[in-house]
Amino acid sequence: xxxxxxxxxxxxxxxxxxxxxxxxxxxxxxxxxxxxxxxxxxxxxxxxxxxxxxxxxxxxxxxxxxxxxxxxxxxxxxxxxxxxxxxxxxxxxxxxxxxxxxxxxxxxxxxxxxxxxxxxxxxxxxxxxxxxxxxxxxxxxxxxxxxxxxxxxxxxxxxxxxxxxxxxxxxxxxxxxxxxxxxxxxxxxxxxxxxxxxxxxxxxxxxxxxxxxxxxxxxxxxxxxxxxxxxxxxxxxxxxxxxxxxxxxxxxxxxxxxxxxxxxxxxxxxxxxxxxxxxxxxxxxxxxxxxxxxxxxxxxxxxxxxxxxxxxxxxxxxxxxxxxxxxxxxxxxxxxxxxxxxxxxxxxxxx
Amino acid sequence: xxxxxxxxxxxxxxxxxxxxxxxxxxxxxxxxxxxxxxxxxxxxxxxxxxxxxxxxxxxxxxxxxxxxxxxxxxxxxxxxxxxxxxxxxxxxxxxxxxxxxxxxxxxxxxxxxxxxxxxxxxxxxxxxxxxxxxxxxxxxxxxxxxxxxxxxxxxxxxxxxxxxxxxxxxxxxxxxxxxxxxxxxxxxxxxxxxxxxxxxxxxxxxxxxxxxxxxxxxxxxxxxxxxxxxxxxxxxxxxxxxxxxxxxxxxxxxxxxxxxxxxxxxxxxxxxxxxxxxxxxxxxxxxxxxxxxxxxxxxxxxxxxxxxxxxxxxxxxxxxxxxxxxxxxxxxxxxxxxxxxxxxxxxxxxx
Numbered sequence: 001x002x003x004x005x006x007x008x009x010x011x012x013x014x015x016x017x018x019x020x021x022x023x024x025x026x027x028x029x030x031x032x033x034x035x036x037x038x039x040x041x042x043x044x045x046x047x048x049x050x051x052x053x054x055x056x057x058x059x060x061x062x063x064x065x066x067x068x069x070x071x072x073x074x075x076x077x078x079x080x081x082x083x084x085x086x087x088x089x090x091x092x093x094x095x096x097x098x099x100x101x102x103x104x105x106x107x108x109x110x111x112x113x114x115x116x117x118x119x120x121x122x123x124x125x126x127x128x129x130x131x132x133x134x135x136x137x138x139x140x141x142x143x144x145x146x147x148x149x150x151x152x153x154x155x156x157x158x159x160x161x162x163x164x165x166x167x168x169x170x171x172x173x174x175x176x177x178x179x180x181x182x183x184x185x186x187x188x189x190x191x192x193x194x195x196x197x198x199x200x201x202x203x204x205x206x207x208x209x210x211x212x213x214x215x216x217x218x219x220x221x222x223x224x225x226x227x228x229x230x231x232x233x234x235x236x237x238x239x240x241x242x243x244x245x246x247x248x249x250x251x252x253x254x255x256x257x258x259x260x261x262x263x264x265x266x267x268x269x270x271x272x273x274x275x276x277x278x279x280x281x282x283x284x285x286x287x288x289x290x291x292x293x294x295x296x297x298x299x300x301x302x303x304x305x306x307x308x309x310x311x312x313x314x315x316x317x318x319x320x321x322x323x324x325x326x327x328x329x330x331x332x333x334x335x336x337x338x339x340x341x342x343x344x345x346x347x348x349x350x351x
Numbered sequence: 352x353x354x355x356x357x358x359x360x361x362x363x364x365x366x367x368x369x370x371x372x373x374x375x376x377x378x379x380x381x382x383x384x385x386x387x388x389x390x391x392x393x394x395x396x397x398x399x400x401x402x403x404x405x406x407x408x409x410x411x412x413x414x415x416x417x418x419x420x421x422x423x424x425x426x427x428x429x430x431x432x433x434x435x436x437x438x439x440x441x442x443x444x445x446x447x448x449x450x451x452x453x454x455x456x457x458x459x460x461x462x463x464x465x466x467x468x469x470x471x472x473x474x475x476x477x478x479x480x481x482x483x484x485x486x487x488x489x490x491x492x493x494x495x496x497x498x499x500x501x502x503x504x505x506x507x508x509x510x511x512x513x514x515x516x517x518x519x520x521x522x523x524x525x526x527x528x529x530x531x532x533x534x535x536x537x538x539x540x541x542x543x544x545x546x547x548x549x550x551x552x553x554x555x556x557x558x559x560x561x562x563x564x565x566x567x568x569x570x571x572x573x574x575x576x577x578x579x580x581x582x583x584x585x586x587x588x589x590x591x592x593x594x595x596x597x598x599x600x601x602x603x604x605x606x607x608x609x610x611x612x613x614x615x616x617x618x619x620x621x622x623x624x625x626x627x628x629x630x631x632x633x634x635x636x637x638x639x640x641x642x643x644x645x646x647x648x649x650x651x652x653x654x655x656x657x658x659x660x661x662x663x664x665x666x667x668x669x670x671x672x673x674x675x676x677x678x679x680x681x682x683x684x685x686x687x688x689x690x691x692x693x694x695x696x697x698x699x700x701x702x
Contacts, residue, residue: 125625152632231596245582258582274476275652281503301626
């Protein structure tokens with residue numbers, strides 16, 4: 001029998017969960033509550049019960065899982081209430097506004113013996129998975145550094161996303177995804193230095209973009225970037241390995257990779273570029289490189305819900321682990337700290 | 352009458368100077384010396400005298416200007432000797448390996464009453480000048496940040512460029528150009544924070560690339576980057592302003608710029624991208640933006656030599672000023688320091 005899910009929050013993401021969960025073999029949304037009593041539920045099935053209060057939903061013994069898709073500042077309170085009511089919990093990201101709040105949730109999950117996870121759905125983005133595959137298959141040799149950027153030109157939407165107290169801003173929005181998944185490209189490596197610069201170009205109280213540098217104990221590096229004032233986008237993924245480079249332009253997976261296929265035919269001959277001469281930047285025009293199409297990867301984010309149901313039954317390891325979430329919020333906290341103080345943050349024992 | 356130039360160093364850049372100076376109305380190369388007595392001078396005019404020693408060249412009273420195009424660690428000694436011999440001096444970049452050495456040269460120029468300048472030729476690169484023009488004409492609104500990168504895949508050439516003592520490495524090579532000219536995009540602004548990460552991917556004793564962040568007292572930012580292990584290149588120039596973004600792909604000046612031409616027709620509608628939904632990154636599909644070709648800019652680096660000749664005669668202000676050179680070497684010193692210590696460097700009074 002499918003686990004019964006009660007959705008809290010019928011906004012953009014709530015509706016997305018309803019749509020996605022229809023494809024799940026292991027969970028079904030059977031109830032919904034939104035703090036706005038005027039919400040129009042006409043687009044969803046009449047079989048989904050609409051609750052008048054959060055308490056009503058939490059007190060319904062037929063509900064197994066509470067799925068929280070409310071503004072970011074409310075996740076903690078709702079999660080702890082739900083755990084206390086004997087429900088398993090899935091929270092939207094960012095799980096909380098800082099590590100301390102996450103620890104409170106994890107302690108509650110422990111205390112009440114219930115499972116807790118966070119919807120880190122962009123681990124299922126195909127452009128991320130293609131990059132991961134290229135690295136795992138050593139198509140680019142050894143990884144040297146990877147850049148992941150997400151850019152748009154619309155600024156920050158005029159809603160809670162502009163509000164600091166409610167957990168707005170780009171670091172807590174896209175930043176949470178970018179940091180979470182980049183760590184999988186650096187297996188068994190720890191962060192030793194971190195430098196973050198948040199941007200406030202639009203003069204909101206929250207950041208409208210950022211650049212982050214993560215330096216691992218392997219000396220490999222990750223560069224993460226979000227911008228909301230970018231009328232032309234740079235490629236989303238740019239990965240540099242010892243014998244090759246990969247580019248994925250966008251979500252449509254345009255891109256390719258280029259690798260060294262032979263020795264350089266000869267030492268570089270300086271070339272004129274602009275007002276100067278360069279030997280170092282002379283192009284490779286000797287057939288020593290080859291261009292390849294990106295590998296094919298197909299992913300399905302519905303696995304996320306199914307895995308959580310199986311985890312509850314002790315039939316699977318969770319995809320999104322507590323220690324991963326704690327590491328993620330610790331990095332986010334450090335990014336805010338780095339930017340506020342304009343300092344590089346060090347983790348002498350590795351993070 | 353043209354000023355007579357004695358060239359020291361008949362390598363790649365020396366030959367380039369000979370070629371360029373042929374176009375000058377104010378200077379002519381009349382002599383050359385190279386420490387390698389086996390050099391083949393058959394490609395240059397027999398009218399250019401070949402000296403057997405540096406002393407012979409410096410002692411020739413017909414020579415007005417010494418042009419130094421030798422490895423980086425030798426600039427200081429040759430420059431001071433030349434100034435002492437009563438010659439004006441042009442040095443290749445990087446002028447010296449640190450600020451202290453530059454101060455010694457400037458003190459010698461002062462003492463002997465001779466002019467000194469540095470061949471910061473990439474101020475004449477057209478892709479730089481196009482970016483400068485776009486900003487001066489406010490085509491992108493107010494500048495928010497600018498990125499300038501130069502990437503290649505050949506590693507560091509097998510010569511003095513790999514040698515630390517001789518001033519090898521990418522920060523002292525391309526870095527000197529990128530830092531020097533980026534400052535002109537931030538007029539009347541001072542650097543308050545600087546963060547640099549040098550890369551040693553190729554395990555030479557010198558850096559094979561770097562990333563630098565400069566934060567100005569205006570909160571505007573510059574990002575500079577060089578890589579020699581990049582088989583696919585990102586655009587050389589990426590400039591973000593308050594109402595537009597410009598891209599210049601390469602030295603061939605491919606690129607364009609996009610600006611806001613009207614209000615957004617409506618609030619963003621969330622779009623599905625990858626395994627998620629995004630409101631912030633929804634594309635502009637409402638004709639609120641327009642794409643323009645890059646403006647035309649034509650430059651001629653021969654102006655550099657002509658300006659120096661006019662400066663000697665008191666007929667022009669120097670294009671490359673002593674205080675600019677001191678600021679540049681101070682920034683370079685700080686970049687080495689930032690990377691070595693993995694720290695952000697602060698300039699509380701602005702640099």
